[in-house]
Amino acid sequence: MSQQPATEYDVIGVGFGPSNLALAIALDECARRARLKCHALFVEKRPHFIWHGGMLLPDADMQISFLKDLVSLRDPTSPFTFVNYLHKRGRLEGFINCRTFYPSRLEFNDYLRWVAGQFKDLAAYGETIVAIEPVTAGQFVTSLRVRSRTPGGGETVRLARNLVVAAGGAPHIPAIFGKLADDPRLTHSSSYLDTVDTISADHKAINIAVVGGGQSAAEVTVDLRGRFPNANVDLIFRGHALKPSDSSPFVNEIFNPEYTDFIFSQPGEHREAIVRNFRNTNYAVVDSDLLDQLYRLLYQQRVSGKEHIALHPRSEVTGVVPTPNGIELETVDKFDGGSRRRAYDAVILATGYDRDRPLSVLEPIRTYIQGSEPDRNYRLATSPTFRPHVYLQGYSEASHGLSDTLLSVLAIRSQEIAESLLLTISRRELIAYA
Ligand SMILES: Cc1cc2nc3c(=O)[nH]c(=O)nc-3n(C[C@H](O)[C@H](O)[C@H](O)COP(=O)(O)OP(=O)(O)OC[C@H]3O[C@@H](n4cnc5c(N)ncnc54)[C@H](O)[C@@H]3O)c2cc1C
Ligand SMILES: NC(=O)c1ccc[n+]([C@@H]2O[C@H](COP(=O)([O-])OP(=O)(O)OC[C@H]3O[C@@H](n4cnc5c(N)ncnc54)[C@H](OP(=O)(O)O)[C@@H]3O)[C@@H](O)[C@H]2O)c1
Known part of the structure; x- marks a missing residue:
């Protein structure tokens, strides 16, 4: 019996938490602006969208202003702002009367779920990505084979021209x-x-x-x-x-998006000292x-x-x-x-999270990855024969600063990655038309 050929995507996202959700919005926006089609899919191991569900405690509040939602820092007029969510839910006035920048985690989860619901066609829930393997043509790696485990114990295989890993931390x-x-x-x-x-x-x-x-x-x-x-x-x-x-205002400026440029431009030992110095923010x-x-x-x-x-x-x-x-x-x-x-x-x-274990899915392509640190646009350096772009969201605290594992820069980081990704897609389309 002949097997169905695996579907090929411009980009596959590992995980559909806030980071890749922000990317889904940014890709959609950037692709529309550039009049490009971007065939994206985000694979999420949970059966539906939920933001740290095991800790959605009834009394827990956000630790960041609602204005640092998925889009506002980039485009406060976006339909995906927290304010628009409140408006659509009929709670804008009520929220204003609460006089807070810090909604409950339950409400912010509901906001994220509301956004995720609008991108449900781009999500494959209930599948765990287990391996990313190289697909070769001659001496080149042309795309990636993305293997995921399905709830019944089966396997789905897809092809990705590019990959964005945003799988969060592991307990x-x-x-x-x-x-x-x-x-x-x-x-x-x-x-x-x-x-x-x-x-x-x-x-x-x-x-x-x-x-x-x-x-x-x-x-x-x-x-x-x-x-x-x-x-x-x-x-x-x-x-x-x-x-x-420490969430005092001067210190909090380290979470401003432009601080990422500052920290990225520093030599390694300076970056390390800065991250250590501000550890007590997080x-x-x-x-x-x-x-x-x-x-x-x-x-x-x-x-x-x-x-x-x-x-x-x-x-x-x-x-x-x-x-x-x-x-x-x-x-x-x-x-x-x-x-x-x-x-x-x-x-x-309550011993925190490890950030290296989720990257084990990249093991089969490890030999093509050069160095451990991504570039300013979160793309890993790879050997010249390796064509796919591989981006990381949430694993670059050492090079991009403490905001990397948080919500602080999502609106900006997602745009940086989307623009970098769409550049590769538009180049490919131009080559295809040449
Ligand atoms: C309880 C808690 C509260 C927090 N509150 C705040 C806050 O108020 N403000 C703030 O700035 N930060 C907060 N954080 C930090 C947190 O890291 C970010 O808010 C945010 O969750 C980062 O988003 P992410 O998408 O990068 O990672 P995650 O939210 O962790 O999402 C990763 C997703 O990838 C999925 N996944 C993992 N592995 C695979 C795989 N192999 N295949 C498929 N899917 C996979 C996971 O199921 C998950 O849905 C909090 C963290 C915790 C633990
Ligand atoms: N409401 C919210 O918004 C909310 C709720 C929960 C979490 N969060 C966020 O989630 C992130 C993680 O917070 P977290 O509290 O889960 O983790 P965390 O801040 O990393 O704290 C982990 C704690 O575990 C301890 N620990 C680690 N290894 C240990 C070991 N081997 N033996 C004993 N103790 C050990 C650490 O102690 P040492 O310092 O001694 O290593 C530290 O006190 C943060 O960004 C936080 O802001 C947000």
Whole structure:
């Protein structure tokens, strides 16, 4: 039986989160302007659009102004602004009366879903891209074979002339917890809402450990307190104190799109120092309103004498043993050397995300990639015989700055990539007509 030839696309996107969603809009706009056709497809492993669904907590707010939506910084007149979303939903006046720049994450997710719904023809949901392989003609790599796993365990193969990887981060599981990967009592914060109902509270005094000292750890701790009033929650982190994220106005300018030019133009050691210097805008820090809320909760416990949340700063997890009575954690105070052991009914790792693992899909074309860092337009340098363009969104913090993993520059970055991509498409079309 002859097989159907694989469909060929101008560009395939790995993942359909905010980064590739912003690209879908920018490609559509740029292609219309240039009167070009761009045959694009975005492959998304989730069955439908959702933005960090495991952490869509009822009380969580955005950490960025709604004006940094998918388009406004590039074109505030676009139909895909957050303001237009509010207008279409009939909530513009109500939102204004809330007097905030920071909508709830639930509402921003709904905005992103509303945009995604308008690009549903460009999305293949429920498929996980597992490999990107070279397609050769003579000595040239002419396109890429994109293999994805379908929900039923089957495989779909497509061809891509160009590729944009925007698969986000992968949950960071510290090595010491590696052996418990299949233990249902251990969860990463990215799956928190998917699994929290399996913690059988039954109004019993259960023990839960949250590991980490960043925004996810603080949000999960507060959520657990509301969800399981009788639970004892230990927040275990390595720092001396929970620290606030710096979102003050002068510092916040590092997230302006033009800052990307500045940081990209710097030598490697300067870039590294800048990223390190501003780490407290984003990593292992907590929004100051949430810190105040958590502090008040702890204080109120002292007033009532019922202490359900305990903070364990300076604590390194040195032992993890699964037992029938729970996951036993041994922690050591890094400064006084004191250690403690406790068994937990559930352990939630709010230990952040790795950004290198999602790039493993590129392994079969690794030999063609030159250097680890993309150019200013996020395109990887490849050997001269390799024709496809491969772009990265969200993996270039070291070269493009801290905004790279956030929403801050999506409106501008997507246009930069779209313009670069369409240049290759228009060149190809010109060659085809010559
Ligand atoms: C809980 C949480 C809240 C956040 N809040 C903010 C905020 O308020 N402001 C801000 O600026 N940043 C925030 N961030 C940072 C976050 O990285 C960005 O908001 C944004 O999600 C980045 O978009 P992305 O598309 O690059 O990555 P993601 O949103 O992670 O999307 C990647 C997509 O790729 C899919 N995917 C992964 N691998 C594959 C594969 N092999 N095949 C197919 N599909 C795949 C995933 O399912 C996912 O849908 C938050 C992060 C978290 C974890
Ligand atoms: N409402 C929202 O908008 C919202 C909600 C959640 C998250 N976010 C965003 O999501 C991103 C990630 O935040 P996050 O809190 O998930 O991760 P994060 O900021 O990277 O923090 C990870 C925490 O885990 C700790 N950790 C890492 N490895 C560890 C190990 N081996 N042992 C013990 N502790 C370890 C880190 O401690 P060390 O510092 O000691 O390494 C750090 O405290 C940020 O951009 C954040 O703003 C946003």
